[in-house]
Amino acid sequence: MIDEEKMNIILADDDEDDRNVFKQAIEELGLNIELEIYKSGDELLDYLNDPSKVELPHILFLDLNMLCIKYDDCLKDLRKNPKFQDMSIAIYSTSTSEKDIHETFIGGANIYINKPSDFEVLKKSLREVLKINWQFHTSGLSKDTFLFSI
Amino acid sequence: MIQPTKNTMKIYINFDINVACRTVVLEQLLTLGIPYESQDLAEIVIPDKVPPEAFSQLQKNLKRYGIEILNDQKSQLIQRIKNTIIEMINQDKLPASKISLYLAEKMNMNYSYISTLFSEFTHSSIENYIILQKIERAKKLLLQELSLTEISYMLNYSSVAHLSGQFKKTTGLSPSVFKKIIDGRKRRVFTT
Numbered sequence: 514m515i516d517e518e519k520m521n522i523i524l525a526d527d528d529e530d531d532r533n534v535f536k537q538a539i540e541e542l543g544l545n546i547e548l549e550i551y552k553s554g555d556e557l558l559d560y561l562n563d564p565s566k567v568e569l570p571h572i573l574f575l576d577l578n579m580l581c582i583k584y585d586d587c588l589k590d591l592r593k594n595p596k597f598q599d600m601s602i603a604i605y606s607t608s609t610s611e612k613d614i615h616e617t618f619i620g621g622a623n624i625y626i627n628k629p630s631d632f633e634v635l636k637k638s639l640r641e642v643l644k645i646n647w648q649f650h651t652s653g654l655s656k657d658t659f660l661f662s663i
Numbered sequence: 664m665i666q667p668t669k670n671t672m673k674i675y676i677n678f679d680i681n682v683a684c685r686t687v688v689l690e691q692l693l694t695l696g697i698p699y700e701s702q703d704l705a706e707i708v709i710p711d712k713v714p715p716e717a718f719s720q721l722q723k724n725l726k727r728y729g730i731e732i733l734n735d736q737k738s739q740l741i742q743r744i745k746n747t748i749i750e751m752i753n754q755d756k757l758p759a760s761k762i763s764l765y766l767a768e769k770m771n772m773n774y775s776y777i778s779t780l781f782s783e784f785t786h787s788s789i790e791n792y793i794i795l796q797k798i799e800r801a802k803k804l805l806l807q808e809l810s811l812t813e814i815s816y817m818l819n820y821s822s823v824a825h826l827s828g829q830f831k832k833t834t835g836l837s838p839s840v841f842k843k844i845i846d847g848r849k850r851r852v853f854t855t
Contacts, residue, residue: 621848658802
């Protein structure tokens with residue numbers, strides 16, 4: 514699906530089962546993807562804030578209800594930093610409440626994924642998300658108004 | 664970053680991305696002393712005896728702006744297709760003719776060839792790409808306070824319902840929810 518270029522993605526989720534399911538789904542998509550996984554928001558932000566890190570992921574998947582001790586609000590912290598302005602942030606959550614979805618988008622997320630319980634549905638959703646994100650990335654479309662809910 | 668306070672003011676800018684990119688490219692060519700002849704928007708002719716150092720410097724300088732020199736013919740062609748689509752969609756009123764005919768004529772190529780090549784290299788169909796670009800334009804127009812009726816007319820949708828449906832399918836959100844979210848973001852920037 515994606516030119517020849519490799520896509521870099523990061524997942525931050527504190528639930529081990531969810532991490533494994535995500536990893537397997539990404540692997541089964543059979544795309545040219547490099548996936549890195551972090552177990553907490555703190556671990557993720559320490560990594561991203563490291564000034565020696567110049568290459569940012571094309572897309573970051575964040576579990577909405579993940580514990581973040583050092584940084585109280587992951588999304589807010591990320592969006593405050595101009596360095597991360599071009600990185601797409603996908604929120605991965607079990608909530609289907611319209612209010613939660615709105616709040617997340619207003620907080621600066623680009624993508625909202627309702628965590629599906631079915632593995633095949635998850636794969637399908639991830640494929641859609643990666644496809645549309647790649648279009649935005651390769652076509653230089655504005656990230657400021659990039660919103661996608663699935 | 665400046666924190667918004669009572670002493671700041673918000674200014675709005677409107678820019679023509681094509682003019683901006685073009686100006687950057689031409690300025691860089693001038694700076695590096697490379698003679699050029701500029702044809703259409705994304706095509707520039709330079710002499711083939713440009714020293715390789717100057718050429719790679721040009722590539723490097725442009726990369727900072729996210730501008731890429733395309734080397735191989737197929738990616739050049741794909742880019743031309745994309746540019747033609749973007750140009751078409753950013754007109755005040757979309758052409759009344761069928762998009763496939765319009766593209767074939769503009770590119771001076773057979774549509775099925777264009778369409779196959781596009782799918783092969785971008786793994787998205789040309790139709791999907793057009794829809795994506797139309798919805799991007801619809802977003803901009805929505806934020807400029809145009810009504811859905813006006814937008815559907817400009818973008819050649821047969822009805823407001825058709826536009827809303829395609830918007831929802833492409834973004835997962837209805838046009839009004841989308842607008843509420845963007846307005847909410849703008850408000851937040853100034854209250855936190």
